[in-house]
Amino acid sequence: MEKQIRQLRELVSYHANRYYNLDDPEISDFEYDKLLHQLMDLEQAHPEYASPDSPTVKVGGVALNTFAEVEHRVQMGSLQDVFSFEELREFDRRVKEAVPEATYVVEPKIDGLSVSLDYVDGLLTIGSTRGNGFVGEDVTGNIRTIRSIPQTLPDKLPRLEARGEVYMPISSFERLVEQQELNDEKPAKNPRNAAAGSLRQKDPRVTAGRGLDVFVFNLQQIEGKTLESHSQSLDYLKSQGFPVSPSYLRCADIEDAIREVEQIGKRRGDYSFNIDGAVIKVDRFDHRERLGATAKYPKWAVAYKYPPEEKETLLTDIQVQVGRTGAVTPTAVFEPILLAGTTVSRAVLHNQDFINEKNLAIGDRIIIRKAGDIIPEVVSVAWHDPEKSAYQLPEHCPSCGAQLVRDPDQAVIRCPNSSCPAQVVRSLIHFCSRGAMDIDGMGVSVCSLLYREGLAKSVADLYRLRPEDLMEYEGFARKKAEKLTAAIEKSKENDLWQLLFGLGIHNIGEKAAKLLANRFRTLDAIRAASEEEISSIDGFGAIMARSVAEYFSNENNQDLCRQLEELGVNTSSLQGEGGNRFEGMTFVLTGTLPTLTRSEATAIIGRNGGKTSSSVSKKTTYVLAGEEAGSKLTKANQLGIPVISESEFLAMAERG
Structure with a gap:
C-alpha cells in the first residue's frame, strides 16, 4: 500500500506541475481531480504513510522565477473537491455539527488563474498570482491591462485585498486558437491555460491583446470597514467597481444549495466563460472562524465538480488541411451534436498515430467531449465497422499534389513543396501577424486575396505592392490601399528577430528567433553559421539548430532572403546597435x-x-x-x- 500511495503522489505531483506551472496539462481537470481524491482517500485510510510533501497538503502551484516574488499577507488556499450531492450533504453535516445555524452562498467556479488584488488608500498597488498559496508572482503590469479591474476605488480605505479569478472569455480563446492554428503553433488546450500563459507574458502589450477578464470572488482582508458575511462583502466589492462572481445566491440550507448547483450546471453552456464547477461557502465570517481550516483546505467551503459532458455521434468524413509548415492535419467531421451549450460537428484528429491508436474509420460511432468545455475532441470509438481498417492520410498533398513525407522528429506528415498554395497563404498570414512583422491590415482575407489574384506568391512580393495594384479590388479605395502599403513599407524597419520569426522556420518561435538574432546579429551571419555553432546557443536544442541550418541551406529560402534584402527589409539586429551604454541595466x-x-x-x-x-x-x-x-x-x-x-x-x- 505504501508503494501505491507513493506512486500515486508522484503521478498527482507530475500532473499538478503540468497544470499549475507549465500551463500544459496532459489530462482533463476532472481526471486530475479524481486522482487527487483517490490519493486523499488512501491517505485517510492509511495515516501511517502521511507525508508533509504530499500534494494533498499543499497548493499545486509554485512561484516561478519569471517575475518578482510577492509574499501573501493572507494565505491563498484551495478548496476541497466533491463529486456527488451526497458528498455535499456530508459537508453540510460536518458544518452543522459546529455551527447549526450556518447558511450558504453558492456561485459558479470560474476556470482561470487565481490572483490577489491589493489596494492601499484606494489605489491598486500589487497584483499577484497565487503561486504556492504563500508566495506568488508580481504581475501588476499585466493586471493593469485588464480593463475591468479598477485602478482606484471610491472608498479610500487603508487596505483592501480582494481575490479573483483571471479568465479568458470563450470568444477570446477561440480567436487565439484560430490564430495559433494559422501560424502552425501549438494551440492552447483550454481557456484556463491560455489565461495563465497570457498573464505571465513578459510584454504587457501581449497580455493586453489577449482579451482577459476577471471575476472577484473573495475579500481577503479589509481595514477601515467591518463586514459580517461573504454575501455582504460581494455586495460591497460590487459597489467599489469590481466585477464579482456572477449569479451568487444565498441559500438557507444544503438542499437549496444543491438545487442551485444543479441550475448552474444547466446554465454552463449559457456563460460567455468557462466554469469547472460550483462553490458552496458558509456565508457568515464568524461562522467560518468557528469552523477553521486544515493545512490545505478551509472547512467552510467545498467545490462541486461537474463531470465532462460526452455524447455519441456518427463520423461522416475525415478532411485534411495543410498548414504553414506543410503539416497535414486531419479533422473529423461528424453529425452535429449539442455539447456544453453549443452545436459542434468537427474535431481535430492531430495525426496518423492518433487515428491508428483509436482505430478510427469513416462510418464509426464516436464519443465526443469538449476539452475544457471548449474544444471538441474524440474520446473513443463506441462502435467500429469490423470490415474497415483505420483511416489513412493521403499519400499526396490535397493542395498541390506533392508526395507527402513523414517528419523524422515528430508524428507529423508534411508536404515538402514550399510553393504549395496552402502553405504560401498560411506563410503570408504568419509573416504579417502581430508576433512577426506586425503589418496592420494584412489579415486572413487580404492575404488570401493577394495570393488568389497573383499579387503575392511569396512574402517578398508584399514589398513590391503599389496602391494602384490593390485599388481595382472591392473594399480597396485609395486611402485604404495607401494605408496598407505604408504599413508594409514601415515593416522594413523591424528588428531581425521579427523577420526570423516571420519566415516561419520549423521549430523556431518568437523566443528562439530573439536568441538567434542576439547571438549572430545579422541574417548573413546566421546563414553562414554551422549547425554546431547554432546549437551552442543557450536555450537551443539539436532539433532547433538542425531546423535553422536546413532552412538556410535550401536554395528557395536563400533566394527569398536575397530578395528581401534587395527590397530594403532590415536584416540586422537592432538590439545594442547604439552601443553598450545600458548594458547590464x-x-x-x-x-x-x-x-x-x-x-x-x-x-x-x-x-x-x-x-x-x-x-x-x-x-x-x-x-x-x-x-x-x-x-x-x-x-x-x-x-x-x-x-x-x-x-x-x-x-x-x-x-x-
Missing part, C-alpha cells in the same frame, strides 16, 4: 512620457544593450517615469530605485 517604464511612446523608449533601451521589465524590484536599475505614474513609482521610491525623466533618459542614451 534594467529599466521599468511607468506613466505617459512627453514625446516617446512606450515602444519607442523600449527600442532605445534595446539598441543600447539594456532590457526592460514590467515590475519594479531590487534588480531594477532605473524607473523611467512620465505623467500619471502609479504604483511602480511608489514602489521605486520605497526601494530607493533611481527615478529618471524622459529628458534625463535621452541624455543618458546620447552620452555613451
Whole structure:
C-alpha cells in the first residue's frame, strides 16, 4: 500500500506541475481531480504513510522565477473537491455539527488563474498570482491591462485585498486558437491555460491583446470597514467597481444549495466563460472562524465538480488541411451534436498515430467531449465497422499534389513543396501577424486575396505592392490601399528577430528567433553559421539548430532572403546597435512620457544593450517615469530605485 500511495503522489505531483506551472496539462481537470481524491482517500485510510510533501497538503502551484516574488499577507488556499450531492450533504453535516445555524452562498467556479488584488488608500498597488498559496508572482503590469479591474476605488480605505479569478472569455480563446492554428503553433488546450500563459507574458502589450477578464470572488482582508458575511462583502466589492462572481445566491440550507448547483450546471453552456464547477461557502465570517481550516483546505467551503459532458455521434468524413509548415492535419467531421451549450460537428484528429491508436474509420460511432468545455475532441470509438481498417492520410498533398513525407522528429506528415498554395497563404498570414512583422491590415482575407489574384506568391512580393495594384479590388479605395502599403513599407524597419520569426522556420518561435538574432546579429551571419555553432546557443536544442541550418541551406529560402534584402527589409539586429551604454541595466517604464511612446523608449533601451521589465524590484536599475505614474513609482521610491525623466533618459542614451 505504501508503494501505491507513493506512486500515486508522484503521478498527482507530475500532473499538478503540468497544470499549475507549465500551463500544459496532459489530462482533463476532472481526471486530475479524481486522482487527487483517490490519493486523499488512501491517505485517510492509511495515516501511517502521511507525508508533509504530499500534494494533498499543499497548493499545486509554485512561484516561478519569471517575475518578482510577492509574499501573501493572507494565505491563498484551495478548496476541497466533491463529486456527488451526497458528498455535499456530508459537508453540510460536518458544518452543522459546529455551527447549526450556518447558511450558504453558492456561485459558479470560474476556470482561470487565481490572483490577489491589493489596494492601499484606494489605489491598486500589487497584483499577484497565487503561486504556492504563500508566495506568488508580481504581475501588476499585466493586471493593469485588464480593463475591468479598477485602478482606484471610491472608498479610500487603508487596505483592501480582494481575490479573483483571471479568465479568458470563450470568444477570446477561440480567436487565439484560430490564430495559433494559422501560424502552425501549438494551440492552447483550454481557456484556463491560455489565461495563465497570457498573464505571465513578459510584454504587457501581449497580455493586453489577449482579451482577459476577471471575476472577484473573495475579500481577503479589509481595514477601515467591518463586514459580517461573504454575501455582504460581494455586495460591497460590487459597489467599489469590481466585477464579482456572477449569479451568487444565498441559500438557507444544503438542499437549496444543491438545487442551485444543479441550475448552474444547466446554465454552463449559457456563460460567455468557462466554469469547472460550483462553490458552496458558509456565508457568515464568524461562522467560518468557528469552523477553521486544515493545512490545505478551509472547512467552510467545498467545490462541486461537474463531470465532462460526452455524447455519441456518427463520423461522416475525415478532411485534411495543410498548414504553414506543410503539416497535414486531419479533422473529423461528424453529425452535429449539442455539447456544453453549443452545436459542434468537427474535431481535430492531430495525426496518423492518433487515428491508428483509436482505430478510427469513416462510418464509426464516436464519443465526443469538449476539452475544457471548449474544444471538441474524440474520446473513443463506441462502435467500429469490423470490415474497415483505420483511416489513412493521403499519400499526396490535397493542395498541390506533392508526395507527402513523414517528419523524422515528430508524428507529423508534411508536404515538402514550399510553393504549395496552402502553405504560401498560411506563410503570408504568419509573416504579417502581430508576433512577426506586425503589418496592420494584412489579415486572413487580404492575404488570401493577394495570393488568389497573383499579387503575392511569396512574402517578398508584399514589398513590391503599389496602391494602384490593390485599388481595382472591392473594399480597396485609395486611402485604404495607401494605408496598407505604408504599413508594409514601415515593416522594413523591424528588428531581425521579427523577420526570423516571420519566415516561419520549423521549430523556431518568437523566443528562439530573439536568441538567434542576439547571438549572430545579422541574417548573413546566421546563414553562414554551422549547425554546431547554432546549437551552442543557450536555450537551443539539436532539433532547433538542425531546423535553422536546413532552412538556410535550401536554395528557395536563400533566394527569398536575397530578395528581401534587395527590397530594403532590415536584416540586422537592432538590439545594442547604439552601443553598450545600458548594458547590464534594467529599466521599468511607468506613466505617459512627453514625446516617446512606450515602444519607442523600449527600442532605445534595446539598441543600447539594456532590457526592460514590467515590475519594479531590487534588480531594477532605473524607473523611467512620465505623467500619471502609479504604483511602480511608489514602489521605486520605497526601494530607493533611481527615478529618471524622459529628458534625463535621452541624455543618458546620447552620452555613451
